[in-house]
Amino acid sequence: MxxxxxxxxxxxxxxxxxxxxxxxxxxxxxxxxxxxxxxxxxxxxxxxxxxxxxxxxxxxxxxxxxxxxxxxxxxxxxxxxxxxxxxxxxxxxxxxxxxxxxxxxxxxxxxxxxxxxxxxxxxxxxxxGEQFLPNDSVNAKDGVWVQDSLAMSIGFKNGDKILAVDGEKVREFRGITLAFINGENVTIDRNGEVIEKVLPVDFISKLMDRRKNDEGPILSTRIPFMIAEVPKDSQNKQADLKPKDIIVNVNGIDTKYYDEVENAFKQFKGQNISITVKRDETLKEVAVQISDKGKLGVFGNNFKMDDLEKLGYYDLADIEYTFSEAIPAGWHKSVKKLTDYIKQLKKIFNPKTGAYRGLxxxxxxxxxxxxxxxxxxxxxxxxxxxxxxxxxxxxxxxxxxxxxxxxxxxxxxxxxxxxxxxxxxxxxxxxxxxxxxxxxxxxxxxxxxxx
Structure with a gap:
């Protein structure tokens, strides 16, 4: 169907x-x-x-x-x-x-x-109208989450803030991958220091290779570690953990994001520790056991952007246009689509990029x-x-x-x-x-x- x-x-x-x-x-x-x-x-x-x-x-x-x-x-x-x-x-x-x-x-x-x-x-x-996550909102918080091998190989790190690609500011966070496809140089803010990253010439080819393995986005928004389920075979099945608990502290280490929680768990492999969860606007300390692989033994929650906005992590843009306002907005979008397409064609005609494989x-x-x-x-x-x-x-x-x-x-x-x-x-x-x-x-x- x-x-x-x-x-x-x-x-x-x-x-x-x-x-x-x-x-x-x-x-x-x-x-x-x-x-x-x-x-x-x-x-x-x-x-x-x-x-x-x-x-x-x-x-x-x-x-x-x-x-x-x-x-x-x-x-x-x-x-x-x-x-x-x-x-x-x-x-x-x-x-x-x-x-x-x-x-x-x-x-x-x-x-x-x-x-x-x-x-x-x-x-x-x-x-x-337009509904999207502004890249400025991600930069105003704590940057991106890097969990992709290609992004890591280029040198991106958790918390990096994408300022521009080829000197052009990225408006929508979901447009970052396309900007990378069309671009060559990425300007990032890493802990207050502005750094230039050069994308590999064969970035598009590598991007297609990773998609064969159904990997996620090259860069993601940072999300909280919210528990979705504690499976029956978990070492923490008896612990006082409940769905929708958000982990905010791991054995004295404050953790706002999923990647921070994961990194903290790795420090306490095979140990019994305490974590603090946020449950219904209250904080609760829970005794847990971390596996030898540095895992809590729970399933994390997947979030929609609306959920993250309600939790106060990001501010989404929801723009409505009058007809007179829609005319320049539609024109600018048309020009952007055309220029992006022309940039991609240029990449296709350069054999070094491997973009022809995606034709x-x-x-x-x-x-x-x-x-x-x-x-x-x-x-x-x-x-x-x-x-x-x-x-x-x-x-x-x-x-x-x-x-x-x-x-x-x-x-x-x-x-x-x-x-x-x-x-x-x-x-x-x-x-x-x-x-x-x-x-x-x-x-x-x-x-x-x-x-």
Whole structure:
């Protein structure tokens, strides 16, 4: 059932983005009286699932869900219609239109993608606002909890406060890992001393390796040691310990956080000691036995951020926006998403980072949708995919909108139009590049599934 829900959200999002992107080409083409022969969701090699001709255009749904297209008369595109291109140009054909009109037609899809992404983010800000743990709140307390081997190998320690990554302040605590992925240098405050940490070049590769073992976040918030359960086989099953007890002192050592309690227990391996717990706003001293491995023999409690806020450990941000306030907030979020995506692409093209190993196709995209239907999550992901799709289509690669834009701009600047043969060959090269990238990305997905 979870797979079905994820797939449904993915297909709906993809279909929406494809249709609107192609409308971005279709509408200006019609405005400039250019004939559009086909408007398709998905590709229709050999046959279509659905098709209907309305006026001069055939509207349909193909059976290959790898995108969609509009077939504009007189344009060298993925259809590679050489017969049409061999005939003399007609007034209603793309190639007969002025360069500025062709440029607008080609940029229409990208324009729609960017506008759609920004619009969705604005409406999300207006409808839901923002709820997050500010990194400033973590820094205002006692820093981070380091329990991850990769973080330890880099040199992070409990209590470190993350001030900035590449000189840019981290706004949300949950954004630290992404900032590390995109960054190179981390500025931290360690006991009042400002220290610079250089992230390893292959940080992304190491991050992917650790995820195979289902390790937790690279850096966590520090939480109290609250007892959830005392199992029957515990050496302290007879001790006066109860669920929701918070350990605040271990044999005279004050302990505010889980990591401090763990470290204190290690000092008293195999000993009988006393601990102080906070129970219903009162303090109680309890005699306990620490195992030879430095364990109390209890299960600790997992916390939601709301619980930690109620306990006074952190202050969460819950921001509501009026519509006028949502406009700049949505814009800034769109820009942040785009710049983060560009930084990740740069890492992918640097083999030393190993980021190419994380490149994924349709399975990876489908996995980012939640397993339960959430309209908020759906629109968040759709907005990001729209901006990503817009940027990717703007790349100067033949067969993408950006490739056509480059050739048109060249014509406008030099006054020389590239020949049809040149455009055909460029289209073939671009198509081969895209298919290679598509096979590699989806091959990565399949490889990861089998591993």
């Amino acid at each position: 979870e797979i079905l829900i994820k797939a449904s959200q993915f297909i709906l999002s993809l279909s929406l983005l494809i249709v609107l992107h192609e409308l971005g080409h279709f509408i200006p083409a019609k405005l400039f009286k250019t004939k559009v022969e086909k408007f398709y969701l998905f590709f229709d090699y050999k046959f279509s699932l659905v098709k209907k001709k309305v006026g001069e255009t055939v509207y349909g749904i193909g059976w290959i869900p790898l995108g969609g297209y509009v077939k504009i008369a007189g344009m060298i595109d993925e259809s590679m219609d050489k017969e049409q291109m061999a005939l003399p140009p007609k007034p209603w054909e793309f190639r007969s239109k002025p360069a500025w009109q062709r440029l607008i037609i080609m940029l229409g899809g990208v324009f729609v993608n960017f506008v759609l992404g920004i619009f969705i983010y604005i409406m999300l800000m207006y409808a839901y 994924g196709g349709f399975i990876s995209i489908g996995k980012i949708f939640p397993s339960t239907w959430s309209w908020q999550a759906f629109w968040e992901i759709t907005a990001f995919l729209s901006i990503m799709l817009g940027f990717m289509n703007l790349l100067p690669i033949p067969a993408l909108d950006g490739g056509h834009v480059v050739f048109t701009l060249w014509e406008m600047i030099t006054g020389k139009k590239p020949g049809d043969k040149f455009l055909e060959y460029a289209q073939i090269v671009g198509f081969i590049l895209l298919i290679t990238l598509l096979l590699f990305a989806n091959g990565n997905d399949i490889f990861r599934l089998f591993k």
